[in-house]
Amino acid sequence: MAVHGRHPSLRDLFDESPTPHIAHPPHxxxxxxxxxxxxxxSHNSGTGGLGVIIETRDGKRVARLSIPDDVPxxxxxxxxxxxxxxxxxxxxxxxxxxxxxxxxHDQLAANVNNAVLASNRIDWRPPKPFSVPPPGKFHWxxxxxxxxxxxxxxxxxxxxxxxxxxxxxxxxxxxxxxxxEPDRCLLPDVPQSSETQIPPPSRANRHASD
Numbered sequence: 397m398a399v400h401g402r403h404p405s406l407r408d409l410f411d412e413s414p415t416p417h418i419a420h421p422p423h424x425x426x427x428x429x430x431x432x433x434x435x436x437x438s439h440n441s442g443t444g445g446l447g448v449i450i451e452t453r454d455g456k457r458v459a460r461l462s463i464p465d466d467v468p469x470x471x472x473x474x475x476x477x478x479x480x481x482x483x484x485x486x487x488x489x490x491x492x493x494x495x496x497x498x499x500x501h502d503q504l505a506a507n508v509n510n511a512v513l514a515s516n517r518i519d520w521r522p523p524k525p526f527s528v529p530p531p532g533k534f535h536w537x538x539x540x541x542x543x544x545x546x547x548x549x550x551x552x553x554x555x556x557x558x559x560x561x562x563x564x565x566x567x568x569x570x571x572x573x574x575x576x577e578p579d580r581c582l583l584p585d586v587p588q589s590s591e592t593q594i595p596p597p598s599r600a601n602r603h604a605s606d
Contacts, residue, residue, distance in 0.1 A: 460574040475536055
């Protein structure tokens with residue numbers, strides 16, 4: 397998927413994707429911001445990259461990053477990319493922002509939503525044990541801190557070929573120009589009141605267990 401071409405909004409991709417451990421309520425597509433991240437690692441070259449795209453609810457771009465990175469493997473790259481994306485968003489969004497995260501790493505998506513559920517419990521214990529690669533434990537700690545710092549957050553799992561952050565992570569030299577885009581601190585437009593009563597079509601006819 398070319399970065400320069402048009403891709404579905406992150407909001408649309410989020411609404412069409414499953415959220416491990418958490419069912420979507422009808423208002424779920426009213427996140428304030430959406431963050432798509434991806435991490436890459438090449439066994440041949442021993443190099444990696446991080447890709448981040450952030451958009452508001454109404455599809456306005458907040459940031460894009462395509463950064464080469466020295467990572468030990470692809471799993472850790474995924475955690476580093478999400479940590480980076482949440483750090484960037486935290487610097488530009490109000491603390492009560494509702495955030496939708498898009499990643500193509502199924503275990504990372506499950507861990508994020510498990511951490512969200514844990515943050516709502518008195519004892520902070522996750523419903524299921526976390527499964528985090530040891531080299532990524534410090535990034536996971538940072539991710540959990542960011543999760544607790546937003547008003548609401550949940551992660552959706554997206555296919556790699558639909559993740560718009562994928563080319564940014566896999567070809568950071570080619571897309572280095574996106575890092576020179578000016579900083580933007582955008583607040584999403586206020587949705588129409590009628591929108592809050594209608595779930596997205598992709599969710600309207602699904603059972604809560606989907």
